[in-house]
Amino acid sequence: MKIIYDSQIFAQQEFGGISRYICALASQMSRVPGVDVKIVAPLHINQYLKDANRAIVTGFHVRRLPKTARIIKAMSAALCGSVSRMMRPDLVHETYYAARPLCRSNVPHVLTVYDLIEERFPDSFGADYPVAQLKKSAVNRADHIFCISENTRRDLCELHSLPEERLTVTYLGYDALPQTGLQAQVLVGDAPYILHVAGRRGYKNFDGLLRAYAASPWLSGNFRLVCFGAGALSADERGLMAGLGLSATQVIHVGGGDDRLAALYKGAAAFVYPSKYEGFGIPPLEAMSLDCPVICSNTSSIPEVVGESGEYFDPYEVDSIMSSIERVLQSSARREELVCLGRERCKRFSWERCAQETLAVYQRLAK
Structure with missing residues (x-):
């Protein structure tokens, strides 16, 4: 089985919980016999990906410079689709919320929903913050949705009226922090x-x-x-x-x-x-x-x-x-x-x- 993770979060996050989760997930998957894993991030700024096993990463790390964020994101998204199609995946895991899939194909697309914070606390975000609407689009077209807690699953069902069979709760892991003797x-x-x-x-x-x-x-x-x-x-x-x-x-x-x-x-x-x-x-x-x-x-x-x-x-x-x-x-x-x-x-x-x-x-x- 060939699994592809798209470029979205890696073109946006240098560090962060979501990109750490996807990297950890892909790394674990790559150890399973019969599973071929690729993170397709043609251009990315992510440090976890920079340090990941090169066998599971397709793409290049670029420096994050002022006023280049949108360019990197757009170029990576454009390249992600064509590269992914050539790989002929059996399943695509979208790493964040997009109005349309970056990797367009007839295979199943899955999505992880992390929280409904933008919907529950809109005042904590600007009026033009687009995540809630993008999330709604991504949720509506996904074949299956992973929720990182029962609370997220309940919120998703309440706010988007989704059938239970499209949702699965998978709790996250965590990384042991380095202990260097620093006091x-x-x-x-x-x-x-x-x-x-x-x-x-x-x-x-x-x-x-x-x-x-x-x-x-x-x-x-x-x-x-x-x-x-x-x-x-x-x-x-x-x-x-x-x-x-x-x-x-x-x-x-x-x-x-x-x-x-x-x-x-x-x-x-x-x-x-x-x-x-x-x-x-x-x-x-x-x-x-x-x-x-x-x-x-x-x-x-x-x-x-x-x-x-x-x-x-x-x-x-x-x-x-x-x-x-x-x-x-x-x-x-x-x-x-x-x-x-x-x-x-x-x-x-x-x-x-x-x-x-x-x-x-x-x-x-x-x-």
């Missing part, structure tokens, strides 16, 4: 801290976490809040901090690679995940794999991933966020319990399992 103290000093990872805009609810942290004299007096990734704190975020009476020494930002992130997980008193909505949510798994207690929202897919291994709160209630963080940080027994539960929980999620469940659907469709 968190080198990055943030010796004071204890709470860790926040990932985006901070809108539905990510970073402002809710700031308010909860500021509302507790005990938390803000004994712990710093360390934010990793998503760029430096914005002027609006610094303004909110000032309005809440928080200083630049209490809330700090750290950037960098996975080695730094691993060190911060290992050194944190707890990892807090305040998001109001996630299609899946890999950071809690990363935290659990590195013995960091998880305190998280009780909404969307997050309980599916975390299970009984987290301390939950209502992300819409500042007092709930504050109380849950205090409850964990004031109890060494609860922290140790969460660490032990987390070690076992994260074993349930792997790219190998994700690929096995995905392949079963491929084989059924390609008969």
